[in-house]
Amino acid sequence: MKDNIYSLMGISDELFQFSEKTLSSLEDRFKEIDKTAEYNQMKVISAMQKNRVDAACFAESTGYGYNDMGRDTLERVYADCFGTEDALVRPQITCGTHALSLALSANLRPGDELLSPAGKPYDTLEGVIGIRSSPGSLAEYGVTYRQVDLLPDDSFDYDKIREAINDKTKLVTIQRSKGYQTRETFSVEKIAKLIKFVKGIKPDVICMVDNCYGEFVERLEPSNFGADMIVGSLIKNLGGGLAPSGGYICGTKECIENCGWRLTAPGLGKEVGTNMGLMRQFYQGLFMAPSVVAGALKGAIFAANIYERLGFRCVPNSTESRHDIIQAVELESPERLIAFCKGIQAAAPVDSYVTPVPGDMPGYESEVIMAAGAFVQGSSIELSADAPLREPYAVYFQGGITWHHAKLGILKSVQEMLNENLINIEKLKEK
Numbered sequence: 438m439k440d441n442i443y444s445l446m447g448i449s450d451e452l453f454q455f456s457e458k459t460l461s462s463l464e465d466r467f468k469e470i471d472k473t474a475e476y477n478q479m480k481v482i483s484a485m486q487k488n489r490v491d492a493a494c495f496a497e498s499t500g501y502g503y504n505d506m507g508r509d510t511l512e513r514v515y516a517d518c519f520g521t522e523d524a525l526v527r528p529q530i531t532c533g534t535h536a537l538s539l540a541l542s543a544n545l546r547p548g549d550e551l552l553s554p555a556g557k558p559y560d561t562l563e564g565v566i567g568i569r570s571s572p573g574s575l576a577e578y579g580v581t582y583r584q585v586d587l588l589p590d591d592s593f594d595y596d597k598i599r600e601a602i603n604d605k606t607k608l609v610t611i612q613r614s615k616g617y618q619t620r621e622t623f624s625v626e627k628i629a630k631l632i633k634f635v636k637g638i639k640p641d642v643i644c645m646v647d648n649c650y651g652e653f654v655e656r657l658e659p660s661n662f663g664a665d666m667i668v669g670s671l672i673k674n675l676g677g678g679l680a681p682s683g684g685y686i687c688g689t690k691e692c693i694e695n696c697g698w699r700l701t702a703p704g705l706g707k708e709v710g711t712n713m714g715l716m717r718q719f720y721q722g723l724f725m726a727p728s729v730v731a732g733a734l735k736g737a738i739f740a741a742n743i744y745e746r747l748g749f750r751c752v753p754n755s756t757e758s759r760h761d762i763i764q765a766v767e768l769e770s771p772e773r774l775i776a777f778c779k780g781i782q783a784a785a786p787v788d789s790y791v792t793p794v795p796g797d798m799p800g801y802e803s804e805v806i807m808a809a810g811a812f813v814q815g816s817s818i819e820l821s822a823d824a825p826l827r828e829p830y831a832v833y834f835q836g837g838i839t840w841h842h843a844k845l846g847i848l849k850s851v852q853e854m855l856n857e858n859l860i861n862i863e864k865l866k867e868k
């Protein structure tokens with residue numbers, strides 16, 4: 438691209454040239470991402486064709502939702518796409534935390550023990566499990582919890598995991614994405630190895646994977662390697678930016694049946710639950726998801742390469758392979774953090790005129806700043822950024838329904854810092 442169309446969006450020629458140069462070094466990686474998207478696109482289309490998806494699947498059901506063909510077919514599509522016996526894909530599942538809570542509470546009974554062999558789970562699960570005391574937690578229902586932390590090099594502590602598995606161990610939860618921790622995100626291969634190890638010790642233990650942000654980043658999912666359940670949110674990867682709410686659980690027939698009893702009521706299970714008229718968005722979102730995830734991944738890699746060249750530490754770094762869509766950049770100052778978020782906000786198609794400011798958030802010790810201008814509230818498959826205002830002033834950002842929007846967001850974030858003299862413009866010329 439010769440002309441700087443981004444000048445329309447306030448991006449200087451200097452920054453644009455820097456961006457083009459950076460991009461030209463990423464061609465091979467982008468090609469690889471497109472290949473993965475192509476592979477996953479075929480999986481989705483094949484699952485839709487096999488289950489004879491047609492326009493009748495998009496019809497709205499009401500009330501109990503008996504004989505909801507769209508809902509039932511969608512669940513078969515998910516199951517086939519992810520290589521599981523069954524699936525639960527519902528608008529009534531409000532978010533990822535709800536889906537995870539459902540999968541856990543549906544499959545654990547009083548006296549059972551839950552094991553996390555890969556360190557502390559995602560923040561919101563602390564309340565679900567009862568690590569942080571919370572009304573209605575699994576702990577209140579007599580489910581105990583055990584955790585094995587990762588070794589200093591982020592690898593699994595297999596010896597301790599072997600010791601931790603006991604007669605009561607019923608379910609093992611493995612979080613794929615690092616979330617807001619500093620460890621690396623686990624590859625599907627690593628998770629597969631862990632599942633094999635756990636099953637080698639206790640074959641009937643249920644292995645659940647928190648698959649949030651990991652879907653379609655690789656060609657295969659943990660469910661292709663023995664995970665009994667994979668769980669996630671539809672306002673992340675698999676909703677493709679189109680699903681306005683919802684969550685999914687794909688897994689064994691027995692696990693999913695239990696989830697059905699817990700989602701609605703014992704005796705009713707998966708047979709009920711209106712689709713709320715959202716089926717077209719759910720189907721089309723899944724259809725779009727491989728390329729949406731590809732766009733988000735390109736944005737993450739582009740950001741790592743831009744910010745690393747500007748002298749900032751990025752996690753993952755500019756060359757590492759990717760296993761989720763999250764990018765962290767350590768900006769080393771609160772001013773840069775705020776400028777970054779301003780840039781992301783200014784690039785949004787929605788709410789671009791608002792200025793994000795740091796504020797107190799329940800559950801966080803330091804102030805938090807967030808940027809999002811999304812079509813769906815809280816949707817983090819859309820371009821979004823958030824950061825606690827504390828050392829090392831790392832911003833976590835993700836998403837971008839289209840690669841070009843992600844690119845704009847990153848350029849705006851750099852431009853904002855340039856405008857405020859927070860980074861050295863000479864850096865743009867050096868590289």
Ligand SMILES: *Cc1c(COP(=O)(O)O)cnc(C)c1O
Pocket residue numbers: 532533534535559561612613614615616647649650670
């Ligand atoms: C986002 C996320 C969750 C929770 O999902 P919500 O939709 O925010 O409730 C759980 N685990 C991981 C790893 C996540 O990224």
